[in-house]
Amino acid sequence: MNPEPIVQPLLKLRTLITGDVLIEHYEKGGRDFSRLELQQITVIGANLVDICFSRSLLDNADLSGTNLTHSDFNRAELSNARLISAKLIGANFISANLNYAHLAWANLHEATFISADLSNANLKQAKLTNADFRGANLRGANLSGVNLQGADLSRADLSGADLTGVNLSGANLCRADLSEANLSKADLTNANLYKTDLSRSNFQRSNLDNAYLKRSNFQRANLRGASLNGAVFRDIDISLISLSEFNLQGALLANTIDMNSVCLRGANLTGVNLNGANLGYALMQHTYGLEANFQCANLTDSSFYNVDLRGAFLRNTSLCDINMTETIMPDGSIHP
Secondary structure, three states: OOOOOOOOOOOOOOEEEHHHHHHHHHHHOOOOOOOOOOOOOOOOEOOOOOOEEEEEEEEOOEEEOOEOOOOOOOOEEEEOOOOOOEOOOOOOOOOOOOOOEEEOEEEOOEEOOOOOEOOEEEEEOOOOOEEEOHHHHOOEOOOOOOOOOOOOOOOOOOOOOOOOOOOOOOOOOOOOOOOOOOOOOOOOOOOOOOOEEOOOOOOOEEEEEEOOOOOOOOOOEOOOEEEOOOEEEEEEEEOOOOOOOOOOOEEEEEOOOEEEOOEEEOOEEEOOOOOEEEEEOOOOOEEEEEEEOOOOOOOOOOOOOOEOOOOOOOOOOEOOOOEEOOOEOOOOOOOO
């Protein structure tokens, strides 16, 4: 017969136990360790599968290298806790407090972090494939090199987070806040960025091929050297940003696109659909616009110095006060 749980849920009287006591009761069949005071407890490299720490206090605890597969940390306090290289597959962290927690190199495949607080947490090189971060707070978190392929980050707050080299291919970032985040060299292929706040974020050398970007906000973002082959841009604002050395080959930029004062120096716009886009005061020096569609676009006061427009469509385009010096025109002639 399995022993009774160590502690019945008591809100006023909590029991303080050590790591040795925890392991002893676990080995005897105990699984319910909810509502316990476990601050600064140390349990390293143990096997604690299916354990329940719901609502327990685990601030500053060290559970590094421990197998916590399918563990329950619902509403647990894990501020500054160490879970480095821990195995947390399918773990439940709903509404848990992981502020400043250390989860580097942890395996969190299919873990659930709905409404959890991971602000300033260290998740460097963690495996977070198919994890659920809906509504989670990841403000200022370190997610560099993390695998978030297929993860759900809808409505999550990732403002100011370090996402350098992160794998977000196929991830859902709908309505997420990525303002001022660092996404340099990140992989966002096929990601859903519908109504995502990407303002002042860094996308240098990132891959956004086939990403869905309808109504996303790119104001003052850095997209230098980024690739958006086949990406879908609709009803977005990318005004006042630099897209130098940018690759938009084959991207769809139709409908209400505000690219006012955008810098497209050296960008590749081959085959891009800019029908009706606002490119007033745009800087497009040394840009490739082969077979691009500029029909009905506003190019007023923009600079098209030394741009290649062979095969481009300029019907009903506003070219008032545009500078086209040394530009190769659609028919192959060079503008004086």
